[in-house]
Amino acid sequence: MRYSALSIFLNGLRGNTGWTSAWHFPEPRPHYDVIIVGGGGHGLATAYYLAREHGITNVAVLEKGYVGSGNVGRNTTIIRSNYLLPGNNPFYELSLKLWEGLEKDLNYNAMVSQRGVINLSHNDSQYAAQMRRGNAMRLHGVDAELLDREQVRSMLPYLDFDNARFPVLGGLLQRRGGTVRHDAVAWGYARAADQRGVDVVQNCEVTGIRRENGRVVGVETTRGFIGCGKLALAAAGNSSRVAAMADLKLPIESHVLQAFVSEGLKPFIDCVVIFGAGHFYVSQSDKGGLVFGGDIDGYNSYAQRGNLATVEHVAEAGVALIPALSRVRVLRSWGGIMDMTMDGSPIIDRTPIDNLYLNAGWCYGGFKATPASGYCFAHLIARGEPHPTTREMRLDRFERGYAIDERGLGAQPNLH
Amino acid sequence: MSSYRLSAGGLIDRATSLSFTFDGRDYAGHDGDTLASALLANGRRLVGRSFKYHRPRGIVAAGSAEPNALVTIGRGGRTEPNTRATMQELYAGLEARSQNRWPSLDFDLGSLNGLFSPFLGAGFYYKTFMWPGALWEKLYEPLIRRAAGLGQATREADPDRYEKTWAHCDLLVVGSGPAGLTAALTAGRAGLRVILADEQFAFGGSLLSESARIDGMAAPDYAARCVEELRSLPSVRLLSRTTVIGWYDSNVFGAVERAQKHVAMPKGHRPLERFWRIAAKHALLATGAEERPLLFGGNDIPGVMLAGAMRSYLNRYGVAPGRRVAIATTNDSGYALARDLERAGVDLVAIIDSRTQPTISYHGRARVMSGARVTDARGGKSLSGLTVAVGGRSETLAVDALAMAGGFSPIIHLACHRGGKPVWAEEKHAFLAPQDLDGVTLAGSVTGAAGIAACLADGAAQARTVAAALGKKAAHIRADVEDDVVAAPQPPLFSLSGVKGKAFVDFQNDVHVADLGLAVREGFGHVELAKRYTTTGMATDQGKLSNANAISLLAQAHGVSPAEVGTTTFRPFYTPVSFGALTGAARGKHFQPVRKSPLHEWAAKNGAVFVEAGLWYRSSWFPRTGETGWRESVDREVLTVRAAAGLCDVSTLGKIEISGRDAATFLDRVYCNGFAKLPVGKARYGLMLREDGMIYDDGTTSRLSENRYFMTTTTAYAAGVMSHLEFCAQVLWPDLDVQMASVTDQWAQLAIAGPQSRAILQKIVDEELSEEAFGFLAAREVSLFGGRLNGLLFRISFSGELAYELAVPAGYGESVADALMAVGEAHGICAYGVEALNVLRIEKGFVTHSEINGTVTPADIGLGRMVSRTKTDFIGKAMLAREGLSDPVRLKLVGVMPLDPAASFQPGSHILREGEEATLENDQGYATSAGYSPHLKSTIGLALVVGGAERHGEQVMIWNNLRQQYTPGRICDPVFLSAAKGGQGA
Amino acid sequence: MASLISCPHCGIRPKEEYAIKGAALPRPAPDAPRSVWFDHVFLRDNPRGPYEEYWHHAGGCRRWLIVTRDTATHEVLACRDAGAEPAVTA
Structure with missing residues (x-):
């Protein structure tokens, strides 16, 4: 069923009884050409692009919960491509371009809103780092503007310009960055993949990876064995555990990142603002809630919940940046599990095991990567070689000494 | 508008009159009122507009679950949107305004949305607004945003104070209703350290609204007697107006005390709100139960409210709910309200009981309609009548108030905050808390218990068990209850046949029954998907009133038990918490602590301009009279250092004393270069690597x-290096005899640089400082001022000049600096700051963390020869050998200068080959540092560039597209001024 | 994460006094094969369940500790001084 203003009008006249399910609820078949583990944004996008770009439709996405029950529905909805390193920058720009055409592609309004993303700087070295980053973006044709203090003030007059412990010096603005309604991304991809013949199997947890002669031949699941030609892992948050089913040890730790939403407010903050002197970033959803977050709690965790120390740090940073937030009430906090890698950058690669492909390690940048991640992972699975934008996102880059370390923090995942 | 206040009864003080305004109109209430009760008493029913359809909404609850009565209170920086009128204590001068309406609450144009409601069903926005794409940001989204949202937040800073505190206790009791009170009393009498927290301003919970008698007393009096005794117990702390908002690891609870939210002008010496972190050995949750609304058309019309809430307004606040009242009930609890209404003389028209055989015997005057249910309510801004389905026919009733008694859902939020899943209890028709929680017990109606007597007994019994586990014996508490209405749980009422209007599930978010049906049809039937697709349960009440009904509807749609549907996840916070409370005092200038060097005052009196450097304030430059800009000052400082001498505060450098028999071995392992053979009395520059082979930090030892x-x-990196060294010593090599102490704060450290530095220092240093006696890299304890003070003197240089660093005990720093300035005056000494320091080090090609940014190896900055080839082990040795770390494409340190000395460039500019297209593929590297060298009369910089030293002499483009600054330049040796006296890297 | 950690030297202290480094993995011998070093520096078992980690009592006694913690529940199961046992293999 095609969605449009007209379809809403016609269905509305008929009491909205004509709407059909956005997707099927298929029983898994005995064998698929490709099985994707993880029905989150990346897994569903991979399935969609396998079908659309490569004509591979004998595909199942196995999801242990419901579609989009992982990080795609737990993040702070920010999209941007303001990356520094050549190993990252073209990939995230590809992603942003895919975001820009997403709604027409999927016939689903995920509310891609290019409201702008501004990273603030508070000292000379941050300013210089943003100069470097912004110029790297411009080198790749990505939009970037470096604002000085007064330009930031005219854009965000409610920041603390008078009494700040760390005064705002400037900011790196990407106007094409913004926010997307996160759940709708999972739903849109699930519906579009389903329409192209992909089986999105919910409530189907992978419990084992079966190998014969060193090659992956299928997966054990809570709904029985399912055979496959290729197995693609896109189970962020649980990557290490799923990979361990194939005796694969990853350069990844799982960490909890909390996110927050305030009570609904009339328009207050127009763009995405990222504080540079504390861990805090904020945007406002179309529904009116301020959606914000900070740093990971810092300890390995598979529990999707954090603790008060981080909650308080985030609030402190928020008020330091925007004093008026003090009277705004925080409605809810939640936690997602991040695959934190050893250099803060992701992995899209084949593994040393035949037929096993890995999409993991998104740290806390996975949401914005969703379209390109699916696009490039599908490319890798279909063609057996990496998409040009993910050439450096190799699993063996650490062993060879080719880390993609945007922040220069080394093999300490909780610092990235 | 006439008054609905009863002439007697309730816990309000009719002798007081508190004037307040709502939407600019004057009203009055009493001490003991909430804003909600005062509005109702004044006959003000319409208090808000709903989120989507802008439907008129009234007060539906009497506590923190209120979804409708959200108002904005206060002015200026004290403006607070979305304040629940039901939780806001009334005070004289309270200013409240309705929200989400235009132009006025009574006439709201947004209500036109209701006409389009067939087209605005659940998730409609996912299906449209896609064409043309550009209009989303320009047109559709701004319209949606303006229409959405609730109140308007202030943009002004908050003038009030907040604070945070920790508390520890044996037993935290959450909720002071019947179970909470007896629990606290039992534990308190047994000598346990008890904290009793309640979100209301008065203790007693449901007892405050109860008409039953306990031990011969009115229920509120019984509560007051309990509280009085609790106050007398030394180990009990009572926290009213305190909402426990979350349960965290190690049995720590977060709680917010609204210390001064009930006064017009908070006293400045006290916090407005206080955030508590309560570490409890055990917690007893006596959080009660939430009443469920009933589903019928127009169940959101002002005048329809929960039965328990109506009972609160009647009994506690002395407010009649209307002139002609009906009660719709599924269970016996509705009859307690009936009894109270009739006692108060309110005209009760009918009791509409869904059961064909009510189990309670009722002797009142109202008509009891058995086997009946409301199908639709009528009225716009106020209820005018009902349609009731009874015995297969339909009947209308003219009423102006309706109570909904749909049964109860235990308030189990806190018990589920740590991941435990609620358990469906079929016999109670409710979800209960997960079982066997560690450190938490539940008591009272939160367990599904019904009736006051049962709750009183349960609280006491559970507290006795807790006390016993903590080694205390507690006595029994018994209480006799008269007129206790024990409402046995009944299945929820879910017949929707005959319903014509919209039956709301989530009031605030305007989710009605049809929306959930649509969600199920469209494949969003999972409880979490239904929530996200319809937004039910996502409003500011977080589904307190809506979730039970939503789950039942989903269960019905799927033909399964609610147990199979499950619940959405309970997450903190129980009720919303202000940023202010979570922030406490860490705001404004106090966001982070300030570190000041022991030479801060010296720098200040010499006119320093300070700059934030981490937590430190460092002196940036020292302007003199007549200088017109910072560059002029910095140039003078740089020239003076190279020509005469300068004094710079370097106290912020990390300083660590390391001692022990194996200290040399230890240093040999933590630095990549050799330290074992460093002679006594000498300093050496060292590079510390991370285990992945990248440079971590540098410095001299x-x-x-x-x-x-x-x-x-x-x-x-001072703190990081200290931690790292401790790790190495304690964990990696505990067999080494080595100890260390951070002495950063113990020493003031002064850099004295320039050709005159020796002569100046010699005036205060007792020892001979000649080249022979104190040569390059000498490092010794010295005597100062004729033996009056000892210090540490190092012949090291970060400027390439003859230079020293002198460390003196921190308290003497300022005096020593003063003395050096005094004796140096004749030698032309000046104070210089970090800006000049930066220029001086760039001139000599010395690196800082601008260059060693965590992605560079020693070889990358031209110090590859420092890495020991002979040591068997040092941190980083193994991984430094990885192939990628010697790949020729790596960026390496060079100098860079503009061809035209008048031109300039900034750090962060990229380097491109001359004439090549500006693409990412052609990127050759970037400028890490830049500054104006007054010696070379040109901007100079350091850069990390592919190929490094091989490219000295190459002409390049210094490319800064952000600033449209394209500077032809030349790559050169990073040492701009030829080395004379050595320094970093020497 | 537990809000409180019991330091073997200082007793029960708030988590904010401690800083976590990560997996408590013995450092390979200097001459261990490259693959062993690579595994040590870059790969992690990352289990769901009990896990040994290095924590630094930075705001207390400044000893490095090995905390055994359940990554699924955040429960601290044990805490001991890290210097009491060899942390370097071979």
Whole structure:
């Protein structure tokens, strides 16, 4: 069923009884050409692009919960491509371009809103780092503007310009960055993949990876064995555990990142603002809630919940940046599990095991990567070689000494 | 508008009159009122507009679950949107305004949305607004945003104070209703350290609204007697107006005390709100139960409210709910309200009981309609009548108030905050808390218990068990209850046949029954998907009133038990918490602590301009009269240092004393270069790597005696290096005899640089400082001022000039600096700051963390030869050998200068080959640092560039597209001024 | 994460006094094969369940500790001084 203003009008006249399910609820078949583990944004996008770009439709996405029950529905909805390193920058720009055409592609309004993303700087070295980053973006044709203090003030007059412990010096603005309604991304991809013949199997947890002669031949699941030609892992948050089913040890730790939403407010903050002197970033959803977050709690965790120390740090940073937030009430906090890698950058690669492909390690940048991640992972699975934008996102880059370390923090995942 | 206030009864003080305004109109209420009760008493029913359809909404609850009565209170920086009128204590001068309406609450144009409601069903926005794409940001989204949202937040800073505190206790009791009170009393009497927290301003919970009698007393009096005794117990702390908002690891609870939210003008010496972190050995949750609304058309019309809420307004606040009232009930609890209404003389028209055989015997005057249910309510801004389905026919009733008694859902939020899943209890028709929680017990109606007597007994019994587990014996508490209405749980009422209007599930978010049906049809039937697709349960009440009904509807749609549907996840916070409370005092200038160097005052009196450097304030430059800009000052400082002498505060550098028999071995392992053979009395520059082979930090370490070393680190990494060294010593090599102490704060450290530095220092240093006696890299303890003071003197240089660093005990720093300035005056000394320091080091090609940014190896900055080839082990050795770390494409340190000395460039500019297209593929590297060298009369910089030293002499483009600054330049040796006296890297 | 950690030297202290480094993995011998070093520096078992980690009592006694913690529940199961046992293999 095609969605449009007209379809809403016609269905509305008929009491909205004509709407059909956005997707099927298929029983898994005995064998698929490709099985994707993880029905989150990346897994569903991979399935969609396998079908659309490569004509591979004998595909199942196995999801242990419901579609989009992982990080795609737990993040702070920010999209941007303001990356520094050549190993990252073209990939995230590809992603942003895919975001820009997403709604027409999927016939689903995920509310891609290019409201702008501004990273603030508070000292000379941050300013210089943003100069470097912004110029790297411009080198790749990505939009970037470096604002000085007064330009930031005219854009965000409610920041603390008078009494700040760390005064705002400037900011790196990407106007094409913004926010997307996160759940709708999972739903849109699930519906579009389903329409192209992909089986999105919910409530189907992978419990084992079966190998014969060193090659992956299928997966054990809570709904029985399912055979496959290729197995693609896109189970962020649980990557290490799923990979361990194939005796694969990853350069990844799982960490909890909390996110927050305030009570609904009339328009207050127009763009995405990222504080540079504390861990805090904020945007406002179309529904009116301020959606914000900070740093990971810092300890390995598979529990999707954090603790008060981080909650308080985030609030402190928020008020330091925007004093008026003090009277705004925080409605809810939640936690997602991040695959934190050893250099803060992701992995899209084949593994040393035949037929096993890995999409993991998104740290806390996975949401914005969703379209390109699916696009490039599908490319890798279909063609057996990496998409040009993910050439450096190799699993063996650490062993060879080719880390993609945007922040220069080394093999300490909780610092990235 | 006439008054609905009863002439007697309730816990309000009719002798007081508190004037307040709502939407600019004057009203009055009493001490003991909430804003909600005062509005109702004044006959003000319409208090808000709903989120989507802008439907008129009234007060539906009497506590923190209120979804409708959200108002904005206060002015200026004290403006608070979305305040629940039901939780806001009334005070004289309270200013409240309705929200989400235009132009006025009574006439709201947004209500036109209701006409389009067939087209605005659940998730409609996912299906449209896609064409043309550009209109989303320009047109559709701004319209949606303006229409959405609730109140308007202030943009002004908050003038009030907040604070945070920790508390520890044996037993935290949450909720002071019947179970909470007896629990606290039992535990308190047994001598346990008890904290009793309640979100209301008065203790007693449901007892405050109860008409039953306990031990011969009115229920509120019984509560007051309990509280009085609790106050007398030394180990009990009572926290009213305190909402426990979350349960965290290690049995720590977060709680917010609204210390001064009930006064017009908060007293400045007290916090507005206080955030508590309560570490409890055990917690007893006596959080009660939430009543469920009933589903019928127009169940959101002002005048329809929960039965328990109506009972609160009647009994506690002395407010009649209307002139002609009906009660729709599924269970016996509705009859307690009936009894109270009739006692108060309110005209009760009918009791509409869904059961064909009510189990309670009722002797009142109202008509009891058995086997009946409301199908639709009528009225716009106020209820005018009902349609009731009874015995297969339909009947209308003219009423102006309706109570909904749909049964109860235990308030189990806190018990589920740590991941436990609620358990469906079929016999109670409710979800209960997960079982066997560690450190938490539940008591009272939160367990599904019904009736006051049962709750009183349960609280006491559970507290006795807790006390016993903590080694205390507690006595029994018994209480006799008269007129206790024990409402046995009944299945929820879910017949929707005959319903014509919209039956709302989530009031605030305007989710009605049809929306959930649509969600199920469209594949969003999972409880979490239904929530996200319809937004039910996502409003500011977080589904307190809506979730039970939503789950039942989903269960019905799927033909399964609610147990199979499950619940959405309960997450903190129980009720919303202000940023202010979570922030406490860490705001404004106090966001982070301030570190000041022991030479801060010296720098200040010499006119320093300070700059934030991490937590430190460092002196940036020292302007003099007549200088027109910072560059002029910095140029003078740089020239003076190279021509005469300068004094710079370098106290912020990390300083670590290292001692022990194996200190030399230890240093040999933590630095990549050799330290074992460093002679006593000498300093050496060292590079510390991470285990992945990248440079971690640099600095000098001096051997003061055989087994005693003095290490300096960079300012930024001082704490990190200290931790790292402790890790190495304690964990990696515990067999080494080595100890260390951070002495950063113990020493003031002064850099004295320039050709005159020796002569100046010699005036205060007792020892001979000649080249022979105190040569390059000498490092020794020295005597100062004729033996009056000892210090540490290092012949090290970060400027390439003859230079020293002198460390003196921190308290003497300012005096020593003063003395040096005094004796140096004749030699032309000046104070210089970090800006000049930066220029001086760039001129000599010395690196800082601008270059060693965590992605560079020693070889990358031209110091590959420093890496020991002979040591068997040092941190980083193994991984430094990875192939990628010697790949020729790596960026390496060079100098860079503009061809035209008048031109300039900034750090962060990229380097491109001359004439090549500006693409990412052609990127050759970037400028890490830049500054104006008054010696070379040109901007100079350091850069990390592919190929490094091979490219000295190459002409390049210094490319800064952000600033449209394209500077033709030349790559050169990073040492701009030829080395004379050595320094970093020497 | 537990809000409180019991330091073997200082007793029960708030988590904010401690800083976590990560997996408590013995450092390979200097001459261990490259693959062993690579595994040590870059790969992690990352289990769901009990896990040994290095924590630094930075705001207390400044000893490095090995905390055994359940990554699924955040429960601290044990805490001991890290210097009491060899942390370097071979």
